[in-house]
Amino acid sequence: MTKREYSSKEIQALIAQRGLKVTQQRLVILQFMLTRETHPSAEEIHRELVDQYPSLSLGTVYKTLDSLTSSGLLHKVFCVDGIKRYDVNLQPHAHLYCTTTHQIIDFEDSELQQIILAYLQDKNIQNFQIEGVQLQIQGTIQNLEKAVKIESALTV
Amino acid sequence: MTKREYSSKEIQALIAQRGLKVTQQRLVILQFMLTRETHPSAEEIHRELVDQYPSLSLGTVYKTLDSLTSSGLLHKVFCVDGIKRYDVNLQPHAHLYCTTTHQIIDFEDSELQQIILAYLQDKNIQNFQIEGVQLQIQGTIQNLEKAVKIESALTV
């Protein structure tokens, strides 16, 4: 599964289009999220970026994740461990959750999203206005060695 | 959507079968969970029970939820709000999550579960052994007054 690369210009545009000021912190955090397949928490993001940007504060990471989320650039991920995690949300996708390693990996499949949404719209649930669906597929990663390789290649 | 009633004897048996001591607190908390369609957090459970059982402490609620979860009587629910919630419904089902009130309501639909599982088995995801799926449907409860009525009818 490959993510396309985003230039600094493109990332600036994504932020500006939402009416947010294009600050160094927002650029850095959004860029970080765009290069990740995993779904880091605020603390993980801060820990990974603070070496390169020592003045970046944890509070700013939280505030930035909030504003990027309310402007639709990120989504919160639901997760049993009770920690808020974030996901760059450019297309709808499901999550593979490994019950052994607790990793969350993207599973992009627009057909499946379509099927679920179509089914639900057809059902026409009483008194509930659907905004979206999130699917988590629980299981175990089989070929662990290979999976870890993929992971580390992505997180360089 | 109707839940079957459980007698005190049955609830005692559920606890004892797992090798846990049958204490007043565990009885009360499990009974409370069994009568709910929603998925309360530890604090909500405590708030609702403390009037009737004034000595019940919040710490005990947390510990009880932990032991009931590790013995398989409850499940943790995946939830974007970062709060740990628990679920007693042992049949597979989806959750309706209201982004306004943060309520989680069960949505039982075995056909939908079948459709999703069949689709995924057909896809035969590489290096991943599926154990199950969890679907969260995000949106807003429309007819709030009516919804609250349903709610209170269920929780008597």
Add this chain to the structure above:
DNA sequence: ATCGATGCAAAGACTTTGCAGCCAG
């Protein structure tokens, strides 16, 4: 120049832990 964004620190919310005493088995 303006107003939103940042950094810092303090407060807040949620959860876990430690331990003395209690009670189910």
Add this chain to the structure above:
DNA sequence: CTGGCTGCAAAGTCTTTGCATCGAT
């Protein structure tokens, strides 16, 4: 009895908030 469980309080973790200062537009 006795080992597991409870209640209490303190500590821990994660997140939000308030405010002076800064910087993008």
